Amino acid sequence: MVETVLVGDIGGTNVRFAVARQGFAGHPVISDVSVMPGDDFADFDDALIAYCESLGDKKPTRALIALAGPVSDGHVKLTNRDWVVDAKRLEANCGLETVRLVNDYAAMARSIPELPDSHFKLLHDGEQEAGGRQPILVSGPGTGLGMATLLPVGQSGWRVVTGEGGHAAFAPATPREWALYEALKDKHGYVSSELVLSGSGLNEVHKALCRIDGVAWQEIPPAEMLKRAREGDQICNDICEIRARGTLYALGDAALMNGTKGGVVITGGVAERLADWLEAPAALERFFQRGPMSAYMKPITIRLLLAGEAALVGAAALYFDEVSLQ
Incomplete structure (x- = not known):
């Protein structure tokens, strides 16, 4: 079975999610893209729960989320939105085995060689x-x-x-x-x-x-x-x-x-x-x-x-980079 990962790109305005897999020559391929205004949600957990529910049985077990803010020990306080995101809390609330948080520009930068x-x-x-x-x-x-x-x-x-x-x-x-x-x-x-x-x-x-x-x-x-x-x-x-x-x-x-x-x-x-x-x-x-x-x-x-979906591609690339090193 082809491994998939849930990826996210969380900025000050919108939240973007997708499901990613490795395609030809290892380049990430994304599907099930969703773009939602951040103002629609009281906190990030609600946004991720809504996306997970929309996937149903297609929901991956692992996630890598890129967020607009500095990451410290699995926590992020978004720079331009009053959200505090915690990886362990997301795992519990969304039924995911692992959630990794990275800075959104790490994902954006990593996308460049893939586009x-x-x-x-x-x-x-x-x-x-x-x-x-x-x-x-x-x-x-x-x-x-x-x-x-x-x-x-x-x-x-x-x-x-x-x-x-x-x-x-x-x-x-x-x-x-x-x-x-x-x-x-x-x-x-x-x-x-x-x-x-x-x-x-x-x-x-x-x-x-x-x-x-x-x-x-x-x-x-x-x-x-x-x-x-x-x-x-x-x-x-x-x-x-x-x-x-x-x-x-x-x-x-x-x-x-x-x-x-x-x-x-x-x-x-x-x-x-x-x-x-x-x-x-x-x-x-x-x-x-x-x-x-x-x-x-x-x-x-x-x-x-x-490319508006670049950071989703980059988040997937970061995840598969880690998988290749394991």
Whole structure:
């Protein structure tokens, strides 16, 4: 019988589940995908119980769940949702033999070698050595700003190193960005890249720019903000430009510090919606401009991930990596 595993990708907005098995050449194949708003559930246990019940007799006995928060001894406090998840409690509540919890960006990063080229949009075609295996940076703005580095192991294996790079300090580079930084600093004290670049900080950035310009703030849904930006609304366009340029600036720093010559993959729903701004020359220059090290940056390929189910694939890959070592 083919072994299956229940996998999950739990972010600040949605909970995603699937059943995974190993397919051709060991690549994970997922099925029974379910996407549900996190707001529909009081806690994560209820969400996983609902999915397990929907599977009936197809429910696997083991699970690997990727969550948006640091993992410590089988516990996770989600960064952008008031949920505390405990692996042992899930095993008891859901009738599972084992539940392993990992950071969501560990799963996101591990998915990258498993996905076809059609799942990516090329933003910058670097000069990566043919057949070479170099570290890859995986990061980008969604509800938060996750970050991980994918390290090659041997001829075909991979190891993921996660961190909380999204909470590093935001680096303003223009007078408009400095004004935004000062406005946010007055209110929050510390201005992280996640605050400026991710979905969770959108209203705070919008409010700050409105205060700077002397304009009354009114909440605008993200889709409407993009529409207005394309129609020439100054504040909305500034928000899109600041977020796109700031993302590439932050990822350029991380790529330089981690030596990710294997490329940079930008992920997250916010990044997908900002694709037009991310590929603008002025935004890409933020990635390349590193003084005497600018030549080091140019050969690094930059891609935008377009696959919403990538972290489910990555969670499955992490599980089967462990199985192969047993």
